[in-house]
Amino acid sequence: MKIDPIHQFNIEPLFTIGHIGNHTIAFTNSSLYMLVAVAIISFLMLASGTQLVPGRLQSVAEISYEFIASTIRSTAGSEGMKFFPLIFSLFMFLCVSNLVGIIPYTFTISSHLIVTAALALLVFFTVLIYGVAKNGLKFFSIFVPHGVPGYILPLVMFIEILSFFLRPVSHSVRLFANMLAGHIALKVFAGFVAMLGFSLGALGWVGGVLPLALTIALYALEILVAFLQAYVFAILTCIYLNDAIHPGH
């Protein structure tokens, strides 16, 4: 049995939607899982009741709401609540799709750099456009930190500007690399169990206990990572938006 840890990331077109220029636009397995994520979030948020004493589903919906709301308030202030729908959508989309992707034989949307890059660029341009629209040229004061001696200011400004424009890169690659590496590691360790068993017989099955234990431990870790990376993506979005809202810092 051959381990193919990359196979799980394949994009399979299910049917073709249309063409844009030379590009064929297909409804792929990735699209399907995006649909699944949107459906799960919609169900969670809309099917739950609005009772005074919430049930389980309503509790989950309200905990998600208040979790994101308090994250925004603590990082970007109450003005950041303007972006509540955006950050809530980002967090829920990534969290749900990552958690769905951790189920064996499913596909993980955010294991593709193009998706995470698109979301990171969405955040980047939101910050840039909102920051300039709200603060005008004052927005660019984020590149000039306070209390820096004049002679190293050009260097600091250069670093600040570079880091600002590298934000979408780190923002997207962090999520993408975490999901990709986690899934590859899981597949490799899980593959060892089967490989040992099929190649070495009874001894192999006994020996397979070790990679199996590792797989279970990794799986638990990956569940944490799935949530955590969605949270990191959301909180970084909040921090970047905070720059656009309060550029004086």
Add this chain to the structure above:
Amino acid sequence: MAESHGGAKSPAAGAHTETEGGHGGGFPPFESSTFASQLVSLAIFFVVLYVIVSKLALPKVGGAIEARQNKIEGDLAEAQTLKDQSDAALKAYEGELASARSRAQAIGNESRDKANAQAEAERKALEEQLAAKLAEAEKTIASTRATAMSNVRGIAADAAGTIVQQLTGVVPDAASVNAAVDASLKG
């Protein structure tokens, strides 16, 4: 590369099995032929999600949370007003009790004073009555005594006249007898 997406991929997808190696030899996340499809689906689904979240989900859930908050605050305020009311009622009750107690005391004092005054008046009236009776009795006694004394004088005069007549055989004149009797009575 991009235009071959639909044509080249579909047979590969059909022939895909667990044992197949790389997908067209590339690393799937870097296969640029799939980027357009992913971007379009992401745009569609993320916009749909954003619209659902901002127009339906967040107002609904936020409304439920706010309604609960308002309900709790309303209930607390209501509990506070009820507590204030019961405190006021308790205070009113205590005030009423205190005033009733003082009124009862006043009524008691008043009735005692009245009874005392009445008893005093009755006693005075009785005393006056008794004094009047006593005075009357004394007057009666005095008049009786005077009568008796005048009788005694008459008897004594008669007796003295008779004694003198018996002893001397002379009837004394009444005036001298009376004078003698008066003198002895006084003595």
